[in-house]
Amino acid sequence: MHPRNVWQAMARPGFLLSSWPWRSAGYLLTGVAAGLAALTGILTTAVLGIALALVGVGLPLLVLAALAGIPVARVERRRLRLVDADPAPDPYRPAGGAGPWAWLTTRLREQRTWQELGHALLFALLLWPLDALVLTAALAVPASLAATPLLMATVGDGTEAKVLKQWTVTTWPAACGVALLGLVLLALGAYVLAAAAGARAELTRLLIAPRGGGLDARVVELTRSRVRLVDAFEAERRRIERDLHDGAQQRLVALTMTLGLARLDAPPGPLADQLAKAHREAGLALEELRELIHGIHPKVLADYGLEAAVADAADRSAVPVDLELELPGRLPRAVEATAYFVVCEALANVARHSGASRARVRGRHRGGRLVLEVGDDGRGGARAGEGSGLTGLADRVSVLDGRLSLSSPPGGPTLLRVEMPCEWTGHCA
Numbered sequence: 001m002h003p004r005n006v007w008q009a010m011a012r013p014g015f016l017l018s019s020w021p022w023r024s025a026g027y028l029l030t031g032v033a034a035g036l037a038a039l040t041g042i043l044t045t046a047v048l049g050i051a052l053a054l055v056g057v058g059l060p061l062l063v064l065a066a067l068a069g070i071p072v073a074r075v076e077r078r079r080l081r082l083v084d085a086d087p088a089p090d091p092y093r094p095a096g097g098a099g100p101w102a103w104l105t106t107r108l109r110e111q112r113t114w115q116e117l118g119h120a121l122l123f124a125l126l127l128w129p130l131d132a133l134v135l136t137a138a139l140a141v142p143a144s145l146a147a148t149p150l151l152m153a154t155v156g157d158g159t160e161a162k163v164l165k166q167w168t169v170t171t172w173p174a175a176c177g178v179a180l181l182g183l184v185l186l187a188l189g190a191y192v193l194a195a196a197a198g199a200r201a202e203l204t205r206l207l208i209a210p211r212g213g214g215l216d217a218r219v220v221e222l223t224r225s226r227v228r229l230v231d232a233f234e235a236e237r238r239r240i241e242r243d244l245h246d247g248a249q250q251r252l253v254a255l256t257m258t259l260g261l262a263r264l265d266a267p268p269g270p271l272a273d274q275l276a277k278a279h280r281e282a283g284l285a286l287e288e289l290r291e292l293i294h295g296i297h298p299k300v301l302a303d304y305g306l307e308a309a310v311a312d313a314a315d316r317s318a319v320p321v322d323l324e325l326e327l328p329g330r331l332p333r334a335v336e337a338t339a340y341f342v343v344c345e346a347l348a349n350v351a352r353h354s355g356a357s358r359a360r361v362r363g364r365h366r367g368g369r370l371v372l373e374v375g376d377d378g379r380g381g382a383r384a385g386e387g388s389g390l391t392g393l394a395d396r397v398s399v400l401d402g403r404l405s406l407s408s409p410p411g412g413p414t415l416l417r418v419e420m421p422c423e424w425t426g427h428c429a
Contacts, residue, residue: 004085006198010191020083021190024197025139027082028131031200034075035128042068042124067107069116072123073208080204083197088209112208119207127200134196138189145182149175256282298340305329306336310361313344318351319376322360331370335422338400339363339372342393346374346416349390354378354414365422372418380412390416 003009009020042065049061070092077088091112107113144164152161152175160170169175259282263275301309307327314321330336343361350359356378363372383406394404402420 006083006194006201010194010198015194016187016190020194023082024190024193025135027079027197028135028193028200030079030082031131032128032135034072034079035123035131038068038072038120039124039128042120063104063108066117067113069113069118069120070107072120073116076119076123076204077209080201080209083201084205088205091209116208119204122207127203131196131200134193138192138196139186142182142185142189146179146186148178148182252282252286256286301336301340306331306339306363309336309340310343310363313340313347314361317347317359319347319354319356319359321347322358324360324362326364327370328365331365331422334400335370335420338393338396338402338420339370339418342397342404342416342418343372343374345390345393349382350374350376350378350414353382354380354412356412356414368421368423370418370420370422373415375413375415378412378414379410380408380414381410382406382408382414 003012003020006020006024009015009018012018015021045061045065045068049058049065052058052061074090077090080088093106093110141164148161148163148169149172152158152169152172155161160168161175163169163178169178256279259275259279263272263279266272266275298309298312300312305327307325310325311323314323331339347359347361350356354376356376359374359376361372361374363370365371390404390406397404397418397420400420400422402418405417406415407417408414
């Protein structure tokens, strides 16, 4: 298998004959060039920005200097390909809107921007001189020694040659000996270059391109997309509830009233009987529609929040419910909706399966987490996934990075507990 990075290549027997020594030298050499460019660009921009700040036009240059880490980091992630085949994608999150201003505000608020600025300063002030030092010691010096016979034949007129400008070689056997030493040092220098390039690449990954960073970013984006889907789902439920409440329900109310008036005006007989039947059917349809609307997204939840909605669900429960809710205000809509439907499903299970004489619902918001507990004094033995409907709720809770747990030993009691991270918004989020 072809080595994916310089460390793997160094462990192979044919390292010296492979392209990896040249790739390592190229990585360090381009690092010197990039470091010089970064130093020049950052220093020039910062100095001009500070000087022009006195006349009020230097602020854009100072902002530009603060963003200098972004292009430097991008260049560094591209250069990594010379010695490391693992992907190093750009880790930036999307801008909060369209246009350059949205991009600028997003970048300035992003912690990674300042991390990359710190890396750029380290690179411009310290790392590229170290690259130059390694290149000089491991490549330039041995190459100069290996070129001694050539220098003696050309510059020295075949009589002498300066070795590193320190001592003079005057005989061909000595020149060949120095050249042989240079070749040996070149071979050793190839390993030094590779080790230095590998260390520099690992440092770069640590600072601006950690391994698996692309996967982590995709996981984070997937989690965010799931949350966005939940929010969109809740928004659609609210829209359907409003449409049914303001449209179909009002039409059924009007139809019921019309049939009732027609029934009163009709003389006794078959027509009156049919109108009475139609009136009853319209009333039943209206009741079913109201229950359907309430199940889709209760208006009390949208208007008054989780505490009022849970109290309403407790009032409609077939089993008496004790409430202990300590909620400071409104929570995010997705959290409120999920918590509400968990409570409703749990109370429905209590009424259908537990044989309990009483249930209780407790809720509190502590340390940025909503904690809900639904318990009963029934027979116990409940299991999630056995027709309880809790499996889907557990999946929905997990989308919000929450947890749902069920404790129901035979003989009872049963306790359902839900924890979801959320922040108090103080208003309808």
